[in-house]
Amino acid sequence: MDYITKLRYVNKLPHHVDGNRRNTVIRQYQKWKGTSHVPDQVNEHLFWSTQKNAMPLLSVVTDSPWQLLDKDPTKLKGVTKSKATPNFVPAQGSTSLPTSSSSKKRKADVKEEPANKIHKTSSTISPTGLNWDGDNYSCAYDSLITVLFEIWKDNLFSWNVNANFLKSKYLETLGKGFVMVSQGNNTLENVRDDIRKLLHTKNKNLFCYGRVGTSLSDLALEIFRSSVNISHSQEQCTNCDFTANRREDELGSVFVLKATSTLSTSHALQTFGYNSANSCPMCLANMRVEVFYTYFPSILVFDHTVYFIKPSKDIKFRGDDNKVVHYRLRGLLYFGSFHFTSRILSLDGDVWYHDGMQTGDKFVSHGHRKFMSDDDWQKCKGRKLVMSIYMKIS
Numbered sequence: 001m002d003y004i005t006k007l008r009y010v011n012k013l014p015h016h017v018d019g020n021r022r023n024t025v026i027r028q029y030q031k032w033k034g035t036s037h038v039p040d041q042v043n044e045h046l047f048w049s050t051q052k053n054a055m056p057l058l059s060v061v062t063d064s065p066w067q068l069l070d071k072d073p074t075k076l077k078g079v080t081k082s083k084a085t086p087n088f089v090p091a092q093g094s095t096s097l098p099t100s101s102s103s104k105k106r107k108a109d110v111k112e113e114p115a116n117k118i119h120k121t122s123s124t125i126s127p128t129g130l131n132w133d134g135d136n137y138s139c140a141y142d143s144l145i146t147v148l149f150e151i152w153k154d155n156l157f158s159w160n161v162n163a164n165f166l167k168s169k170y171l172e173t174l175g176k177g178f179v180m181v182s183q184g185n186n187t188l189e190n191v192r193d194d195i196r197k198l199l200h201t202k203n204k205n206l207f208c209y210g211r212v213g214t215s216l217s218d219l220a221l222e223i224f225r226s227s228v229n230i231s232h233s234q235e236q237c238t239n240c241d242f243t244a245n246r247r248e249d250e251l252g253s254v255f256v257l258k259a260t261s262t263l264s265t266s267h268a269l270q271t272f273g274y275n276s277a278n279s280c281p282m283c284l285a286n287m288r289v290e291v292f293y294t295y296f297p298s299i300l301v302f303d304h305t306v307y308f309i310k311p312s313k314d315i316k317f318r319g320d321d322n323k324v325v326h327y328r329l330r331g332l333l334y335f336g337s338f339h340f341t342s343r344i345l346s347l348d349g350d351v352w353y354h355d356g357m358q359t360g361d362k363f364v365s366h367g368h369r370k371f372m373s374d375d376d377w378q379k380c381k382g383r384k385l386v387m388s389i390y391m392k393i394s
């Protein structure tokens with residue numbers, strides 16, 4: 001209780017909360033719901049303590065093996081706890097990454113492989129990127145659409161179901177455009193320009209033409225915006241078994257993560273939630289708001305523009321019906337020197353790099369994901385990782 005009392009105190013000091021602590025706290029709700037919702041410092045502790053309520057929370061049941069490499073013992077605590085929960089499913093293929101020296105060696109090997117490696121991908125259609133538009137800077141669109149096209153190719157049906165469910169005109173337009181491209185009746189650049197026109201019509205200040213940059217964050221938020229609610233939130237007591245009624249929540253396909261963190265995307269989900277301003281009506285203890293999906297979108301986007309986070313390769317949730325919902329990392333977007341680039345990952349783990357300004361519609365092989373170290377993901381040709389995109393695979 002001393003600990004909780006201390007937390008209460010800390011919660012009244014948002015500046016300290018924003019400070020140098022290591023836990024992932026999601027600021028999205030501050031933006032949405034005002035600063036009265038201050039994320040706590042040990043949310044993972046509180047989160048796991050609510051597991052006994054066995055509600056279909058936004059419960060991530062596995063994590064990337066990368067997190068196990070973390071040298072900070074306090075960070076490992078989250079992993080240990082997650083293993084201890086009944087909801088935990090062991091990470092598949094959670095083998096250690098190669099040491100940095102061996103990984104470098106392997107990467108060098110890969111680099112020397114002949115170009116025919118390029119033809120070995122999981123998709124039936126070779127990766128195709130977008131040519132950069134130098135008159136109307138398009139790299140934000142190019143990098144995002146490049147990844148989305150790959151995801152579309154791997155599951156057209158799922159794309160359409162998702163676009164219909166979310167009533168998203170952008171996703172529908174993209175889907176129709178991708179069909180034309182795959183039939184050879186249109187170019188990806190035209191599809192991009194059509195989407196661009198729609199966005200410009202919606203908001204000409206955010207999505208402008210000319211030799212100016214576009215915010216990838218704004219772009220992703222707008223493309224995945226939906227009028228359909230796909231999440232609920234629920235207040236739960238941190239002390240007793242009290243849970244309040246579910247409410248609709250604004251969480252959609254895009255997670256805007258703003259806290260300073262070196263942990264993984266999966267961990268960010270594990271700790272997703274925030275402290276309630278209300279006290280428990282039964283025991284007056286603090287309450288915590290947990291967020292969970294009522295519909296799992298086919299694509300999840302993590303916007304981590306302002307800080308470093310490890311992109312977990314696989315993320316699994318326990319759904320309402322106790323079925324495991326599995327997402328796999330499919331795209332990484334990078335920013336630096338006023339330019340966005342992208343990497344895509346095939347379902348088999350082949351890594352491809354695209355920069356429409358340098359190589360047009362061509363991809364460059366970056367080997368296989370198992371040869372990539374943490375640092376390899378964080379940076380790409382001097383640019384910082386700013387967004388990771390996941391596709392639901394089951």
Ligand SMILES: [Zn+2]
Pocket residue numbers: 237238239240241242280281282283284285
């Ligand atoms: Zn209570």
